[in-house]
Amino acid sequence: MIPLIGVFEKPQDIDFNSLPEKFVLKCNHGAGYNYVNDGSSVPDVQKLIAEFNRHLETNYAFVAYGWDDLDLNHGFDDYRGATRWSVSPDARVETFSRLLHENFDRAATTT
Numbered sequence: 001m002i003p004l005i006g007v008f009e010k011p012q013d014i015d016f017n018s019l020p021e022k023f024v025l026k027c028n029h030g031a032g033y034n035y036v037n038d039g040s041s042v043p044d045v046q047k048l049i050a051e052f053n054r055h056l057e058t059n060y061a062f063v064a065y066g067w068d069d070l071d072l073n074h075g076f077d078d079y080r081g082a083t084r085w086s087v088s089p090d091a092r093v094e095t096f097s098r099l100l101h102e103n104f105d106r107a108a109t110t111t
Contacts, residue, residue, distance in 0.1 A: 011052040016045045027055050065102070070094060 073088035
């Protein structure tokens, strides 16, 4: 079994100099977005950070629906009496609207 070296909130938090010669980086929210360093080359750290940030910023559920045009504009937001990290209020309304239409469309094809 491969040992877990660390868990990081952001790719920028990884100390690449402390990683062993061979290592694997994996995003937790998607399959196939991994980096495997077999020790045969030195990774381009800035390129890795940029690539992993791109993967982390992509909402693959929205891409699957074809809604990758929607700007989620994540940030801290007061919602229902609590401050939390969430999509913007405008994105929330648009998401619910699209989900409602999606449900109506699916219901229409099953009756």
